[in-house]
Amino acid sequence: MSLVKNADNINRHEFLKKLGFAGSALAAVYFAGHLQSCTNDRVSPEPTNLTLDLTDPANSALKSNGGYVIKDGVVIARSNTGAYIAATLTCSHEGKNEIMYQTDHFYCTAHGAKYDNAGKGLNSEGKKGIRVYTTSLIDSILTITA
Structure with missing residues (x-):
């Protein structure tokens, strides 16, 4: 040709x-x-002693393993083992605030990035990982700290 x-x-x-x-x-x-930036420069401010009362009906999803709630830019979930875990709502792939919890991992609905419960990326979109936070439970009060 x-x-x-x-x-x-x-x-x-x-x-x-x-x-x-x-x-x-x-x-x-x-x-x-x-x-477009592929860094996590649009992360919400890190939580400083964010607390949730687990007896509050707004947090009822945390009564079941795999359930989650979103508060102040943080995804708070109850893992399949019953442990409480928390991570940023902001995905490291393109900074979208679309992280959710899906059965046993964090997941971004924008492009499919997946992260384990420790924030480590599970696929190419999630390779940068996400920020996870410390959780502590005293009575029915769950505290999340950076």
Whole structure:
């Protein structure tokens, strides 16, 4: 197959120039999809003694293994072993605030990033891991600290 340059065979740059895109406008269009950060720079402030009363009906999901609640940018869950665990709501993949708890791991609904209960990434989207917090239970009060 031979490619001969003619009026019908132009490259993308020439095409965009013909549409009126030039200079900085062309650069803006080209780089728009490439400048999104894949760091966790949009993390909510870390909790300082965030407390939950487990007798409060708003926290009833934590009565069952695998259940979770979200409060102040933190996903608080009860693991399959009955331990209370907590992690940031913000995914390290693209900074989306879409972390949830799914059976036995943290999961981002935006792109499918998965993290174990210690915050370690379980797939390529979750390879950076997420921040997990310390939990402690005294009577019916669960405390989460950074």
